Amino acid sequence: MNKFLVKKALENFFIEDIGERDISTSIFPDELVTTGSFIAKSDGIICGFPILIEAYKLFEEDVKVELFINEGRYVKSGTIIATVIGPIKVLLAAERVVLNLLQRMSGIATQTNIAVQTLDSSHSRVCDTRKTMPGLRIFDKYAVRCGGGFNHRSGLYDTVMLKDNHVAFAGSIKSAIEALRGTLGHTVKIEVETENIEQVIEAIDAKADIIMFDNATPNEVKEYCSLVPSTIITEASGGINLENISMYRDTGVDYISLGMLTHSVKAFDISFNIEGSFKRR
Amino acid sequence: MNKFLVKKALENFFIEDIGERDISTSIFPDELVTTGSFIAKSDGIICGFPILIEAYKLFEEDVKVELFINEGRYVKSGTIIATVIGPIKVLLAAERVVLNLLQRMSGIATQTNIAVQTLDSSHSRVCDTRKTMPGLRIFDKYAVRCGGGFNHRSGLYDTVMLKDNHVAFAGSIKSAIEALRGTLGHTVKIEVETENIEQVIEAIDAKADIIMFDNATPNEVKEYCSLVPSTIITEASGGINLENISMYRDTGVDYISLGMLTHSVKAFDISFNIEGSFKRR
Amino acid sequence: MNKFLVKKALENFFIEDIGERDISTSIFPDELVTTGSFIAKSDGIICGFPILIEAYKLFEEDVKVELFINEGRYVKSGTIIATVIGPIKVLLAAERVVLNLLQRMSGIATQTNIAVQTLDSSHSRVCDTRKTMPGLRIFDKYAVRCGGGFNHRSGLYDTVMLKDNHVAFAGSIKSAIEALRGTLGHTVKIEVETENIEQVIEAIDAKADIIMFDNATPNEVKEYCSLVPSTIITEASGGINLENISMYRDTGVDYISLGMLTHSVKAFDISFNIEGSFKRR
C-alpha cells in the first residue's frame, strides 16, 4: 500500500473519531505510559500490521509497536498478536480506529483464505471485485492479497470491462474491442463479460484478453473454458460464494471472482487490552 | 446527514473508483442518454436515497432521479426502487460507488430492523456503537436510524465513556466522574461501563448519566436494571447479536447496543439495470 | 485539542501568511541560529502552549521550545513566558501566526478568567457559546477552559437547542421534546430556550435536560431557578457581560453563558524578541 495514501486516510479516520478531543481521556496526565495488547478472539488470518505501525507513529514518534506474528498468518483465538507501549491517552484515542480497520482487514483476509482453501485448486485463483467499501479500496484489496487471493482491476481506469451495454451500442463484441483497441494503449487489457456460448465464441474471435463468464453454472464454465485458447484468461463471476465455490474446482477456469469477499465482511474479533499498571515517563 | 460532508465524501469515492477516467465508457458518445433502474434483489429496508440524489448531481445537474418508495421502507425482492435518466457515460461511471454505498446502507438498515423486530420491545431500544467503517460513520449511523435503531455517541468528543482504565487511574467511579464533572460542561453526558453489581451500585451512587452493563447476561441485566433509578439511563452491551437479542426483551433495559450492526454488514443485494435503448439528446 | 486538527490548522495558517516564501528572511543563511523570547506585555492568563510546541516542530524537528510557566496561569506584564532556539529564518517566519494565536487565546482565557473572578460564585459556572471565530473553534473553546470557564455544546451536532421556531412548529415544548426523544439516542441532551415563566414551567414539565433563560434579569433568573428541580440544569444567557455578570452571583443558576468571551476578544499583548547575537550551527 502507498504509504502516502495510508497516512492521509488514517489522519482522516482519526479526525472522524476523535473530533475536537477525546473528552474521556482528559482524566489522564500526558506522561502516563502503559502497555496495550491486541489479542485474537477467533481463528483466522491476521491482516493490517502496516496500519498498526503507521497509526501510532502519526500520534507520536516514540510509541513502540511489537508484532508477534507475521502479516497474513493464521492464528488461533487467544493469540497475542501485537503489543503497543505508549501514553495511555494515545493508546485509548487510537484504539477504535485501529481495531475497526484491523477487524475488517482480518475479516476479509480470513474469508478470502476460506474461499481459497475451499476451492482447493492448484490452477484456479480467487480474486476480488470493485465491490469494496468506498474510501477503503486499498485496504480491502490489500487484505484480499493477505488472505491468498488476487486483485481484479483497481478501478474504472486500468482495465476495460465490456458489458452488454457497450456491446449493444458497438454492435458486436468484435466492433467494441476494435473501437477500444483503436484508442487505448498497449498496457490495457480488455475483458469481456459473456452470458452464453455464442458470446464466448464471439469474444474468442475478437481476441479479448480476458473472458468472463457471468452467472454461469460450473458445467457451463467448464464447457466455455474448453473452448478458450490458453492465450486468453478466463474468469467466472456472479453468484459464487463460500458455499458453492468448491463446485468450480474442476472447471479449469483461471480466476473466480467473489464480490462478497469485500462487500459482506464479518469483522474478525480482536480485543485490545490495556494493562492495569501505569508508569510515568 | 450534513450535505457538505456527503458531497466531499462522494467526490473522494468517485475519484477512488474512476481515477483518470473510465476507459470502458470511452466507447460511448457524450450525448447518448438512457435510463437505469435500481432493483431490490432481496427483501429488506432500503436506505441511501440522499446518496442517490447527491451522487448524480455531482456529475451533471440535469440527471433525473425518480424514487418509487420512501427511504427506510421495507421492500420485497424485485421491487424497482428508483430510476435514473441521464448520459450512459454518467450512469456507468457512477454505478459502482452508488451501489456499494446503497448496498451497505440498506444492509445496515435491514439488519438493524431485524434486531428491532426480534427484540420486539415497547421499551428497550436498539443502538449502534463506534464500530463503524472508518470514513463512513455518517453513512453507517444514518442507516441505523433508517432501520429503526438509535445512535450511540458520534465519537470520542461528544460523550464520556468511563471504562476500567479510567476508573483504575481515578481510584473509583465516583472520583472519575467528579474529576470529569469538574472540567466538562453541562451538555456532556457521562456513561460508565460496569462489569458487576458492585460497580453498578457505585455508578448509581456517583450519579452517572448512563450505566452500561458490559457482557452481562439477560438475568444480570434485569437485576441491575431493577437497582437503577429512572433518572439514569441503562444500556446493555457486549456479545449481543441477532441470535440472542430477544432474550433481553424483558430486562427493562433502556438501550441495547450491537457492534455487529455496523462492523459485520451483509450487503443488501441491489442491481442496476440499464435499458437496451439509447437516445441522443 | 486533537493534535491532528491542530497540525492541519497550523499548516494552513502558515501557508496563508508565508505564501510562496518569506522574502524578507532570504537575507539570512539557513544555518544562522538564535534565541527568541515570548514576553507578556500585560497582566493576565497565558494560553496556547500546545500551539507553541506544535508550530515549531512543523518547521523543524530540532527547534527547542522552553516554557517558563504553566498553561493557564496568571502572569504579570514583563514575564518571560517561553524561549525558542532555532534558525532565525524559522523564528521569523513562524512569529506572526504563533503570536496571533497566542494573543487571541490568552485574550480569551484572560477575559474568561475575569468573568469567573467577577462572578465569584462557588456554584454558578461561566461557559462559552458557538459565537467563536469560524475555523478557530477548537482553539477558542480550549482557551475558555484555560481561563476557568466551561464549554457549551461544540456545534449543532452534539446537543439539541430548542428555540422559539422549533417550539412554534412542534406546537409546544413538550411535543418538540417528545418528537426529538423519539429519534435521538440517549447520549444527547436537550436544552430549551425560555423567555418567560410559563415556558420555564412547560420546559420543566417536558423534562428538558437543560433549561436556558434567555435575556432574563437577575431577579427573573433567581425566580426561575427556584422552580427548577435539581435534576435539570439551568443556564442564563443573553446580554450578560463582564459589567453585569456579578449581578447573577446569587441567582443559583448553574451556568452563565457569555458570547462575548469569544466573539469580542481583546488580544493579550505578547511580544517576541529575538536576541541580537547569532550563531552558525
Place this chain on the structure above:
Amino acid sequence: MNKFLVKKALENFFIEDIGERDISTSIFPDELVTTGSFIAKSDGIICGFPILIEAYKLFEEDVKVELFINEGRYVKSGTIIATVIGPIKVLLAAERVVLNLLQRMSGIATQTNIAVQTLDSSHSRVCDTRKTMPGLRIFDKYAVRCGGGFNHRSGLYDTVMLKDNHVAFAGSIKSAIEALRGTLGHTVKIEVETENIEQVIEAIDAKADIIMFDNATPNEVKEYCSLVPSTIITEASGGINLENISMYRDTGVDYISLGMLTHSVKAFDISFNIEGSFKRR
C-alpha cells in the same frame, strides 16, 4: 475576495459547526420554507454581503437573499439589512456561521471607520497589519477596506519588511536593502522599520520604498516626515489606537497602521429573526 477561497473557507466553517448533522432541526420537514431577517442591533458599518450570498448558495441554489443596503454603508441600530427566504432547515443550519462572520467583519469595518473619522485627515490613511485571525485574513482585510481603511502587505511573500534583526545581520540598512535588491524583482517594495532619527536618515539614503516609524510620538513622526522626500512613503506604527490616533492628524505621515483593527475586534451586534409563519413548498 477570491470566490474560490471564500467557498472553500465557508465549506470548512459549516463542517466545523454542523458536524454530522444539525440534530435540532431534524424536527422540521425539508419542504418547510420561511423568511429570516438580519437586523442591525447597533450603529456602524455593515460588511460581509459576499459571504451572505455565497453561504446560502452553497446549501441550495434557490435560497433567495435580498439586500436592503449597500456593502460598507453606515446603518442605525434597528435597520433590516437583508432577508433570506428558504427552507427553515437551511436558515437555521447556516445562521451561526453567517452571523459569526458578519459580526466580525462589520465590527472590523466599524472600528476602521471610527479610526478614519477620528483621524479626520485629508492626507494620512489608516491601514491594517498582519495581525489578523489565522484562516480569516482575506475576510479581515476585506472588512478593513469596507470601513475606509487600506491594506498593508498580505503576507510574508509580497513586501519586504526590514526590522532590527535583518539590519543587524546585514550590517546596515543600506547593505540590507542592497542585498535584497540584488535578488528580488522589480515588483517588490522594501519597507524599513526605524526607531530613531539616525535610522530614518539611513533609510532615506538607502532609498527604501517605505519608511516605517516604530513607536514614534506624534512629534517624532512629524519631524521624521519632514526629512523624507516625497518619493518615499511614510508609515507610523506601534501603539496607535482609537484613543490617540487623532494626535497624528497633522504629522504629514502617509499611512498609520493599527494592529487593533483586526487583533481586537468587538463583534457588531446583528440578530437573525425567523418569521413565525412557515410555508410548505
Place this chain on the structure above:
Amino acid sequence: MNKFLVKKALENFFIEDIGERDISTSIFPDELVTTGSFIAKSDGIICGFPILIEAYKLFEEDVKVELFINEGRYVKSGTIIATVIGPIKVLLAAERVVLNLLQRMSGIATQTNIAVQTLDSSHSRVCDTRKTMPGLRIFDKYAVRCGGGFNHRSGLYDTVMLKDNHVAFAGSIKSAIEALRGTLGHTVKIEVETENIEQVIEAIDAKADIIMFDNATPNEVKEYCSLVPSTIITEASGGINLENISMYRDTGVDYISLGMLTHSVKAFDISFNIEGSFKRR
C-alpha cells in the same frame, strides 16, 4: 478526463494565480460584460476544450463558451478557436490559467501529431511515458491522445515495468516474471526492458506481455521484432525524438515511446483578445 479531478485541479490552479483577489480588475464593476476570443497564433493541433468549458463554469454558471472547431483538429495561425462571453472580471481573472493549460496541451498535441506524421506508419504507434509534469498527468496524457498518440501506463500502479535492477535481484527475467505472476492478478501486464538480443530472447521465453527495446538502433529494433511472436507487443524507447523517429518506420515495432512529448513542451501560441466594448448586464 475524470471531471472530478479536472475541477479539483482547476480550483487549485485558480487559487495559485489569483490568491486573495485580482487587484487589477478591482477597477471594473461586477456587471460589466464583454466578449473574449481565443485565437491561434501558430499552426497545429488545438487541445483543451474540456478545460475551457469547466474553467468558466467554476467562476459563474452563466458565462457562455462557444467553440468554433473540434477538439484535436489542426488549425492555421489566425483561426478564432473559441469565444467567451461573461463579466470582464471573470474573463481577466481566468485568462492566464486557461491559456497556460491550453498552450501546454495544444503544444503536446501538436508535437505528438508531428511525431505521428513523421513516423508515417500504418503499423507502429507513437506513445507517451511517465515523464509528464507533476500534477498535470491527466492533462498531458489527454493531450497526447488528442494529437493522435497513445498512452503508456498511467503510473506505477497499473502495469509492471521490469528493469535491470528487478532482474538483477530476481536472478533472471524469467524468475522476475514468475515472482510477479505469482502475486499479481490477471488484469496487469508485465513489460520488460531489454538491452540486447539475449535479453530479448529471455523475455520471449519468459512470456512477457510487452518487450521494450531500450536505446536500440532502428536496425536492432527491426532484428528484435523479427524474433518476437505476434502475441507479445513490442516497444522501442530511449533517445527517440522528432528528428530520428522516421528511421523507425519500417522496423515493425508496435509502439514507439517518446519522453519528449511531455517533458519538453513548446507552448502552442494562443492569444486571448477582449473586445473594446463593454455592456452592463
Place this chain on the structure above:
Amino acid sequence: MNKFLVKKALENFFIEDIGERDISTSIFPDELVTTGSFIAKSDGIICGFPILIEAYKLFEEDVKVELFINEGRYVKSGTIIATVIGPIKVLLAAERVVLNLLQRMSGIATQTNIAVQTLDSSHSRVCDTRKTMPGLRIFDKYAVRCGGGFNHRSGLYDTVMLKDNHVAFAGSIKSAIEALRGTLGHTVKIEVETENIEQVIEAIDAKADIIMFDNATPNEVKEYCSLVPSTIITEASGGINLENISMYRDTGVDYISLGMLTHSVKAFDISFNIEGSFKRR
C-alpha cells in the same frame, strides 16, 4: 520556497504517480538497501536540491542524500550531482517524480542562464512571467532565480498590471492609476503596459511605478527608456527570446521579461543510476 507548500505538492505528486502501490517493486524485500546516483547528461545549471532533500524524507526519515555540487551551479555532462542511499523500494518509487521536477527546474535554470549570458548586460535584468505551469509556479519561479533571473509578480494578487482593457474602461492611464491608488495600499506597485510613445508619456505623467513596453523593437525600447525618469522602472516584454535578446543589450531597459523561460521548457537530461549491488539492513 515555503516548505509547507513543497511538502504538500510532493505528496500529491507521489500519489499521482504511485497510486495504490508500485506493483513492480513488490518484487523487492523492504530491507534491501542500495545507492542511486543522479548524473547530469548535458551541460547546464542544476536546480532542485530542496526537492531532492524533502522528497526522500517524506518516504523515510533515514534515507541519506548527499549533494556534490551547489544548487544553481553549472555542470558538465557526466557529472555526478548527488547520491541517495536507502531502500531500493523507496529509490525506485520516488525516481520518476524527482527526475521530472529536477529536469524541468534545471531546464528552466539553464535556459534562464543562457538568456542572462546572451543578454550580457551589467544593467538589464532577465525576468519571468505568470506563464508558468499550473500547480508548479513556486518551482518554476525558484528555478528562474537559480538561473540568475528575477521574478516578476507572483500572481494577480501582488502587483497591478494595467492593460488596454483597464485603460479603455477608466478613460486614460492617469484615471486608471488614480482609481487604483484610491483603493490600494502603499505596498502595491502599479505597472502599465504601453504600446506606443504616447502611452509611455501618459504613463510617466501618471506616475506609474513600472512601465512595460509591449512588443517594442530594441530601438523603440531605447527611445522610450530615454524618456522615463530614473524613479520609474522600465520593462520590455513580448516576443523576446533567446535568439533576439542580445539586441536589447544597449537599450537601457531595467527588466526584460521572457514567457518562454517557463512556458516552453526543454527538460535538462539527468539520469538516475542504481548500483548493481544490494545490502540488507
